[in-house]
Amino acid sequence: MHKNKFLVGLAVILMASMVLASCAPASAPATQAPAEPTAEPAQPAAEPAEVTEAPAEPIVLAIEHFSVIEGTTWSGAQDRAGKRLAEKYPNVTYIFRENVAPDQSVPFAEDMIANEGANIVVGNAEFMGMPLKDIADKYPDVNFVSIVASDVSSKENFIRTFPRQYQALYLEGLIAGALTETGNIGIVSAYPNVQVIRRTAGFYLGVQDAAELLGKDIKVYVKYAGDWYLPQEERDIAATLVDQYKVDVITQQTDSGSPLDVATEKGIWFVGKDMDIVGEYGWSTTDTVAVSFDTRWEVLYDQIIQAMMTSEKPEQVIYLGMESSMTLANGTDELTVDIMNDGKIGVDAISPKALPSIPQEIVDLVKQRREQMMAGEWDPFTEHAFVSNGTGLEMEGNPVPAAGTEAKAAGEEPTVEWLLSQFNFDLQGMNILE
Secondary structure, X not given: OHHHHHHHHHHHHHHHHHHHHHHOOOOOOOOOOOOOOOOOOOXXXXXXXXXXXXXXXXXXXXXXXXXXXXXXXXXXXXXXXXXXXXXXXXXXXXXXXXXXXXXHHHHHHHHHHHHHOOXXXXXXXXXXXXXXXXXXXXXXXXXXXXXXXOOOOOEOOEEEEEEOHHHHHHHHHHHHHHHOOOOEEXXXXXXXXXXXXXXXXXXXXXXXXXXXXXOOOOEEEEEEOOOOOOHHHHHHHHHHHHHHHOOOEEEEEOOOOHHXXXXXXXXXXXXXXXXXXXXXXXXXXXXXXXXXXXXXXXXXXXXXXXXXXXOOOOOOEEEEOOOOEEEOOOOOEEEOEEEEEOOEEHHHHOOOOOHHHOOHHHHHHHHHHHHHHHOOOOOHHHHOOEEEEXXXXXXXXXXXXXXXXXXXXXXXXXXXXXXXXXXXXXXXXXXXXX
């Protein structure tokens, strides 16, 4: 009984304590900072709306090669150009036909347009590219292209093009002029035409500048085979130049490997054209090939592709030199033309075996002129006067100037049209053999 009364009393005391505590004011501990207001939970950032780009219009580059591709520097370089462009651009496809004769140009072109979607069609030589002009109006959405030999006629969608190979040939001429010990240099050439005359002039001016700088008397001999690809005739001419005219440096304006074969057999220096024949084809070594030049047709065709990608019209005549370049899919930046040998460019392209025979002032001049041409500050055809040899190609309304006639003054820049279609004479001092 007394125990129950004690428990009841204790419960009453506890309840009274709780009531009094609930009426007391609350106090925060003196050392605790007031709590910051609670931020709203962060909302996940909205993902940017996906931008869908329209796929690039497909471009099908079709090249009609006048010759076979394998074993040639001209068509070989053009075939390489098509492949490089297809590697660079996901929307570009390269197709081709080879050994195309003039009467096959149009049928092949129309077949590739109808069945393979070709919208750039190139004839890689003038004689078989010009027929494409006849169908340009029929296919206004196709860009037709023909390499220039001497005719520069064009249309909005019939484009004419050529690289300024003479710039690289000038550098080759400097090297050849330094290398010759007999003072005799030979050129196996195709036949008289503006393209051949212009390219030979570039090489010859380089030889003459080397001769003047080194105090040498150098003769350059040219003999024509009659066409671009005549292996036996080219071989016979090369042998004649070595055996009868004592040339110890030989080059060519033809397309077979016969002159190189003769140079190898005779133990003389060879100067290549159109492609790096050592690094690209492995046809020889730098023990025979002093230097070559490499033509990157892709730089020219890229101008057309770029215009098409931006829905613009390409230039109707495209004539680019060492001042122009493009970047390949692998990141390599390449000029339209350049001296090249065993994969090396510039003065590094000079054969290691040949280099000790070339005076340093020539090496320095090659480097200087190359850099000036890359910068667009110097050009051999502007620098030099053009004095006629009295030989060349008679053209309707454009006769060969008499020997000794100055057709272009030193320091005067020739027009593109004149260089591509009217330069029809050999330069004074050249020896044109029958």
